[in-house]
Amino acid sequence: MKFLFCENILKPNTVDEAFIEEYACAIKNGFGILFYNFEKKSTTHIKKNDKMETIIYRGWMMKPIEYRKMYNDLLSKNYRLINNPTEFQNCHYLLDSLKFIEKYTPKTIYQKIENKNSINELLERAKIFDGKALMVKDYVKSEKHYWDTACYVENSKDTKKLTETIHNLIELRENDFNKGIVIREFIELKNLAKHSKSNMPLSEEYRLFFYKNELLCVFDYWEEGEYQFEHPHIKAFEQIAKTIESNFFTMDIAKDTNGNFIIIELGDGQVSGIPEKGDKNLIYRAIKER
Ligand SMILES: Nc1ncnc2c1ncn2[C@@H]1O[C@H](COP(=O)(O)OP(=O)(O)O)[C@@H](O)[C@H]1O
Ligand SMILES: [Mg+2]
Structure with missing residues (x-):
């Protein structure tokens, strides 16, 4: 190969x-x-x-x-x-991933941005969050390093702040902007630290790589937080992975404050980064051994 x-x-x-x-x-x-x-x-x-x-x-x-x-x-x-274009998009666009992970990931709505009205429609639909905290991104990526201005919104009823956050996100993503806006309920995660530059909370989070729907390897996600924990019980996620229509993908999972793991997002395995401290050889060795 x-x-x-x-x-x-x-x-x-x-x-x-x-x-x-x-x-x-x-x-x-x-x-x-x-x-x-x-x-x-x-x-x-x-x-x-x-x-x-x-x-x-x-x-x-x-x-x-x-x-x-x-x-x-x-x-x-x-x-x-290894992935055809549909399989690629299944894990690259959050809305396409939802059909596999909706039950295990925070409540999510999305809206393609086509004209001035698109954002108003989205704001209208965001009423279902009823005052909860939100996280905003496009179909693929967030601007998480601009956490307070282009990513996190403390109260979904604060329409002014939500609108500003969406506009800031679109501006920062520039040409990389992927089609539309995704709004998700923010779930309190078990915090390890705050990011030294952006103030983004760093939680206990893992990136799992799957090849042909089997677990290849597990990486600690953040470089900064100290992981003093055992790797999570990932058996449940291995079962979910079997239903995902992609031959090579990642699944990011995080621990909430009740100690339960949720799925944050999926990614196509070909374009998902290996965390900086992670042993890059793990993936290559594991694929060779299959
Ligand atoms: N719904 C959520 N609730 C709580 N924290 C979240 C939520 N979504 C994302 N996060 C946190 O924000 C980080 C960035 O979000 P993510 O959706 O992975 O964006 P990106 O695609 O830019 O990596 C995640 O790694 C996680 O720590
Ligand atoms: Mg991510």
């Missing part, structure tokens, strides 16, 4: 610096390497393979429309990415 990494734009045929460690792990475990030109969204350096082969991308996030193009370009060269 081969891994497809983003190419270093300054030095063709070498890996983007952000993925140097992972690239070394892929090689160490005997995987072949291909490069994707992320800036040009191009696979032109890749020669046609003799026969169809499954490959895994590890690189920067991209929009579903870009993923579809990459997927089809590669298919024409006899390489099939």
